[in-house]
Amino acid sequence: MGKIAIIYGSSTGATEAVAKKIQEQFDGADLFNTDSVTTDELKPYDFYILGASTTGVGDLQDDWDMFLPKFEKMDFSGKKAAIFGLGDSASFSTSFAGAMYVLYKALKSKVDIIGSVSADGYTFDESDSVVDGRFVGLALDEDNEYDETAPRIEAWVKELKKQLA
Helix, strand or coil: CEEEEEEECCCCCCCHHHHHHHHHCCCCCEEEECCCCCCCHHHHCCEEEEEEECCCCECHHHHHHHHHHHHHCCCCCCCCCEEEECCCCCCCCCCCCCCCHHCCCCHHCEEEEECCCCCCCCCCCCCCCEECCCCCCCCCEEEEEEEHHHHHHHHHHHHHHHHHH
């Protein structure tokens, strides 16, 4: 499976809490906050799990906004990435978890992105993060569907481990 880096940007702490839950399921994965990590620290890793909260109407979290231009310039040869994103499917049902798409769009031509998730079972109107009927990563709603978080993480991590084997 190689070395795993979980990289997150979190304004309220919710994305950080989810990143830690994901870390618990990947033995030996390292956790990094976009507000303090450098690309040099990330170069040795083989697999990146990228987490961002969605702010405003589908906007990327502030720390990611600053870090992404540097991160997308890295050499991703032979590496893979997966994305998870938080959003509010009730208050922002037309841009649910839109930050995932910002990361996906910036990185899809540079790194092999795995871990798409069916949009079935979610309650929202639309999202840029849905491509061909699937979220580009794991969408979570800690505001309205927090009871779904643990089973969704478990199923997603199980699928990621299969794809990385």
